[in-house]
Amino acid sequence: MDTTQFLKKTIDGVTQIEPALTPPPMEGTHPAFAKKPKLGSSHSKTKKREIPEGLWTKCPSCESMIFDKELDENLKVCPKCQHHFPIGSRERVHSLVETCTFEEMDAEMTSVDILKFAAYKSKLDRDRKATTLKDAVITGIGKIGSHRVALGVMDFSFMGGSMGSVVGEKLTRLIERGTEGNWPVIIISTSGGARMQEGCMSLMQMAKTSGALAYHAQHRVPYISVLTNNSYGGVMASYAALGDLIVAEPEAMIGFAGPRVIKDTTHAELPPGFQTSEFLLEHGLIDSIVPRKDLKERLVKYLEFFTAGHRYRKA
Ligand SMILES: [Zn+2]
Numbered sequence: 001m002d003t004t005q006f007l008k009k010t011i012d013g014v015t016q017i018e019p020a021l022t023p024p025p026m027e028g029t030h031p032a033f034a035k036k037p038k039l040g041s042s043h044s045k046t047k048k049r050e051i052p053e054g055l056w057t058k059c060p061s062c063e064s065m066i067f068d069k070e071l072d073e074n075l076k077v078c079p080k081c082q083h084h085f086p087i088g089s090r091e092r093v094h095s096l097v098e099t100c101t102f103e104e105m106d107a108e109m110t111s112v113d114i115l116k117f118a119a120y121k122s123k124l125d126r127d128r129k130a131t132t133l134k135d136a137v138i139t140g141i142g143k144i145g146s147h148r149v150a151l152g153v154m155d156f157s158f159m160g161g162s163m164g165s166v167v168g169e170k171l172t173r174l175i176e177r178g179t180e181g182n183w184p185v186i187i188i189s190t191s192g193g194a195r196m197q198e199g200c201m202s203l204m205q206m207a208k209t210s211g212a213l214a215y216h217a218q219h220r221v222p223y224i225s226v227l228t229n230n231s232y233g234g235v236m237a238s239y240a241a242l243g244d245l246i247v248a249e250p251e252a253m254i255g256f257a258g259p260r261v262i263k264d265t266t267h268a269e270l271p272p273g274f275q276t277s278e279f280l281l282e283h284g285l286i287d288s289i290v291p292r293k294d295l296k297e298r299l300v301k302y303l304e305f306f307t308a309g310h311r312y313r314k315a
Helices: 042-049 068-073 089-096 120-131 165-181 196-218 259-266 277-282 292-307
Strands: 056-058 065-067 103-105 137-144 147-154 185-191 223-231 245-248
Touching: 056 068, 065 068, 089 137, 089 147, 089 292, 103 165, 137 165, 137 292, 147 165, 147 292, 165 185, 165 196, 196 223, 223 292, 245 277, 245 292
Parallel strands: 147 185, 185 223, 223 245
Antiparallel strands: 056 065, 103 137, 137 147
16 A cells, blocks of 8 residues: 655755745734644534524523524513513514505615714714614504504614614604594603703704694593613603503513612612512502513503593504
């Protein structure tokens, strides 16, 4: 049997070069190359157990692995422990309105970097690309059951659901359209608060949306506010807290300032469950806790209740 031989041949006129297989020098290399992983080491074991990304999601509450398709079909709620994952605004609209009844409003409205705030424009571009949304809220008129409603749904994946001038303007137009058409307004909130990159322009949205809701209330047409996980700041200090009915998803965190800020300011120990929807139901801020899969049915019941003997148009 012949043995393969690797012979270094020199070609006339060509200076000797290093063979291509020379290992890179150890000094100054990336740490990943510094140590060769041993066969059968823990590293190779974890590699075997690696789960392809985008197929499974680990529930942060019960730690079980959920098949993504199952999670989607269950409206992003863990089938084992009922933990509510964040849900996109489009999926939410789809889960609530009757098929082909939703007419989106102001779909092309976009924020302007009015203050030339550092990195704001690039953040807007990044989130527009990542979410394919134009801003942190979708608004429109659609039917829930047999009731035509003005529906606004916020999206946390767009700059933390922060309320800038576009969110405020879109919601104000939605509320005004609801008032005009005598349709109930439903807003599903999730937000980190006002959008600091728009400074006082974002804070002005609090007054604008609240003013529109005051006119809406004068027409004696209902407004239902639905609070979902992470409803904070300027949103909670304005339209989200002004519902004729305020409902919340289970275990949602709701407040103005976050618990850490309150704890640091008051230097007091916070009660267990502070700022959860369960705590706030007990203390009277919200009227009801509704699991996501029951929300549509429950909204229809509320709308039926409000419609009974009322003058506002049903459809
Ligand atoms: Zn779970």
